[in-house]
Amino acid sequence: MLYLIYFILLHVTLLILSYFVSVFIHELGHAIPTLVFGKKDVNVYIGSFGETKNSVRIPIGRLIIHLEKNPFKWTKGLCSSSEQFSINKNLIIFFAGPVASILVFVTAYAIFVSYEKFDAGDFFLLIVLGTSGFAVLSSLIPRKLGEISVKTGLPLYSDGYWIVHFIKLKGQPETYFQATTLISKKQYKEAEDLLATVDDGKQKKNFYELLLYANLQARNYAKAEEVSNHIFEKFKHTANDYYYRAYILIIQKQLDKALGYFQKSLQIDPKSAQAMNGIGYCLSHLHQCEKAIQYFDSAILLFPKFSHAYSNRGFAKIKLKMLDEALMDIEHSLSLDSNEGETYKNLGLYHLEKNNFDEAQSLFFKAKELDADIYMIDEYIDELKQRRG
Secondary structure (H helix, E strand, O other): OHHHHHHHHHHHHHHHHHHHHHHHHHHHHHHHHHHHHOOOOEEEEEOOOOOOOOEEEEEEOOEEEEEEOOHHHOOOEEEEOOOOOOHHHHHHHHHHHHHHHHHHHHHHHHHHHHOOOOOHHHHHHHHHHHHHHHHHHHHHOOOEEEEEOOOOOOEEEOHHHHHHHHHHHOOOOHHHHHHHHHHHOOOHHHHHHHHHOOOOOOOOHHHHHHHHHHHHHOOOHHHHHHHHHHHHHHOOOOHHHHHHHHHHHHHOOOHHHHHHHHHHHHHHOOOOHHHHHHHHHHHHHOOOHHHHHHHHHHHHHHOOOOHHHHHHHHHHHHHOOOHHHHHHHHHHHHHHOOOOHHHHHHHHHHHHHOOOHHHHHHHHHHHHHHOOOOOOHHHHHHHHHHHHO
16 A cells, blocks of 8 residues: 555656656746846746746746746746847747757657666656657647736747747838837837838738837827728738727727627637726626626636726726725725726726715826826716816
8 A cells, every 4th residue: 555655656746847847948948048148037937827926936147937836737837038139039039948848858768768677767758758749849839828927918829829920020121120129118109100100001910010009009099090990901800909999999989899899809819808808898887887897807817917807897896886895906906006097097986986075086187197098087077076066
């Protein structure tokens, strides 16, 4: 009996270690060129896609390893850096992970075939062969991983997806990359103006997606609508295309139409927390708050740090007179992001419901200062004035 327990524990331990070796070396393959090319810290996550709450932080110079405490989660990993790189350097970085896995596979195979009899060491090598081989194949196939980043809430994609993406970018004008750098510095108007100088209506879709994003961030919504129309006329539609069209429609106060576009976005990408949040936003302002909360709940389940979803769920609960729960959601949203105008608007609405008029006014003005285009902000300020008499 003791031998059986020992046998099981040994092989489970070897299985866990084999996954760790395969994942760690794959992510280290990405990390090494990132460290060489850049000057900032590089984060490697073993056992998560960016979560640090239940991880042990191991700093090694500029390399920061975040090791998940639960070893049964060591089957996944992520390498990330905030640094911007050229196309060729990005191609090297994304190729390096699969190449590292290939080296692990070849090394494990060479040692495995040299053994004359099968033992625990062979079992370990056999699992490493399987996990590293799977890592090569799964990472090189261009695809969405079905997971989202816990930091951004955005979908995660395979190495193969990004390799194809950067190869396609090779045909973009130099202006595109200059604009990308400006956007990374939050110089959206400058990026928009720069891209406009080479827009001849014949650029690739990546170009117009970047131009659309720059216009939206610069709050040039009229131009953003033009670019969105061009994308819908000339290219195959993606979930992001429908999402950004819905966003523009909200600015134009066309919530019924926006709802339809958010729903189309979610049909294409059923795990889009952003689309769920957008649907909930429209429903809550169309007086379907109970249904809206279901979408916010789903978005938060997918992305627990989604500040917008907490804020918007707080709005829906205000409308349902669930004020205590609403306040908890809104305050949690502020703890995640203290610079979001919509959240201050919702906190102002909470205080308006509590007849705290001075506090509501201060919060409405702060919301408008952060974002003058917040939906219905002027109407809520007018309502405050009327209620004060």
